[in-house]
Amino acid sequence: MDTQKLWTKNFILAALSGLFxxxxxxxxxxxxAMYAIVSFRASASIAGLIASIFVLGGVFGRLFSGQYMERIGRRKFILSGCFLFFLASVAYLLPLGIVSLLIIRFLHGFTFGSIHNALSTVVLGFIPPNRRGEGIGYFSLNFTVATAFGPFIGMFIVHAYSYTILFTFCAFSAFLCLLSALFVKIETPVFTEEQTAHLKEKFTFKAVFERSALPLAFVIFFMSLCYAGVTAFLNSFAAELNLTYMASIFFLVYGVAILLFRPLAGKLLDKKGDNIVMLPTIAFYAASLFTLTFAQTKTLFLLAAILMALGYGNILNMGQTIAVKSVDSHKISTATSTYFIFSDAGMGLGPLLMGLFVTWKGYAFMFLIEAVIVTLSILLYYGLHGRHPHAKGSLV
Structure with a gap:
């Protein structure tokens, strides 16, 4: 019987910091995007850039984190990142123009990518090795809660109050992020001379990207590419069907379903191996997109949300678990960075690429294309990772 604790003070505080x-x-x-249109009369393309440049900043932040976190020191890196994240959040309250807003958004994304990657690395040290899938599943629920409630809170504040109140709320949340991180006991790992030399390598592809994490990183790129199409166009698709409110309900049901299913998936991965979780979850993800293709009723929207929770809702964090579980301690930060850089790239490119299919044949056709891509990704996963003996677990 496992006596190692998962829910320690450090684990909880790190998860709360990530949540805020x-x-x-x-x-x-x-x-x-709407703030830019209302306040600066920005065009749709500029407004979209203001929203999405955050993701670009996050990619660079993850690159920086993976390369330099161990050099600077974990605690110093995380606290500095959280403090700068707080300052960037406060900066929205200043009188800004379009150019300065773009700069703030990039820097905000950079600090977010840095601290998210760093927290995702540090938290692994708080999780018992034999409960890593379960632990990462619980830790990543901070993103799930934010996905379900963040947009709702944001739109409520804007409609009921003002953008000033919105930015004040964001600054307060960023302060709580810093405050939570401040009380996390982050120990500095001890590395061998060879590992230290590796950490001091120049900024090259080999130094920035962890080779062992690339197979799962390639898989998550295509998974995130398709999910970005869902987040970008589901609201418009629902409006076209005169079911506008179903888009909000979709993401709420999606978030609640993940809260129920993800811990079970983590435990299953720990006990039975990678394939017993990843192969069905990719299949569930494809099924959710096929369901959206033919969704004309509330019932099909809700079914698609539950299937997506069983699918993409588990793929993102289970893929991270697999990508880092066999990596040496001095490479965990780089492996985590590699994985999320590919995920961010998919999220960033998704709306652009999937938008081409929407323009060509409409929303349903786009979801069909995404369903085909995800179905083919079963073969991609198996070819890159699943066919290897260490992925098969005890059931094979």
Missing amino acids: AAMVFYITMTTL
Whole structure:
């Protein structure tokens, strides 16, 4: 019987710090485009850039984190990142123009990518090795809660109050992110001379990207590419069907379903191996997109949300677990960075690429294309990772 504790003070505080940061991310992602249009009369393309440049900043932040966190020191890196994240959140309250707002958004994304990658690395040290899938599943629920409630809170504040109140709320959430991180006991790992030399390598592809994490990183790229199409166009698709409110309900049901299913998936991965979780979850994800293709009723929207929770809702964090579980301690930060860089790239490119299919044949056709891509990704996963003996677990 496992006697190692998962729910320690450090684990909880790290998860809370990540939650408060993720709330700021999702609140601003869903409100900043409209803010730019209302306040600066920005065009749709500029407004979209103001929203999405945050993701670009996050990619660079993850690159920086993976390369330099161990050099600077984990605690110093995280606290500095959280403090700068707080300052960037406060900066929205200043009188800004379009150019300065773009700069703030990039820097905000950079600090978010840095601290999210760092927290995702540090928290692994708080999780018992034989409960890593379960632990990462619980830790990543901070993003799930933010996904479900961040956009709702953001739109409520904007409609009921003002953008000033919205930015004040974001600054307060960023402060709580810093405050939570301040009380996390972050120990400095001890590395060998060879590992230290590796950490001091120049900024090259080999130093920035962890090779062992690339197979799962390639898989998550296509998974996130398709999910970005859902987040970007589901609201418009629902409006076209005169079911506008179902888009909000979809993400709420999606978030609640993940809260129920994800811990079970983590435990299953720990006990039975990678394939017994990843293969069915990719299939569930494809099924959710096929369901959206033919969704004309509330029931099909709700079914698609539950299937997506069983699918993409588990793929993102289970893929991270697999990507880092066999990596040496001095490479965990780089492996985590590699994985999320590919995920962010998919999220960033998704709306652009999937928008081409929407323009060509409409929303339903786009979901069909996404369903095909995800179905083919079963073969991609198996070819890159699943066919290897260490992925098969005890059932094979």
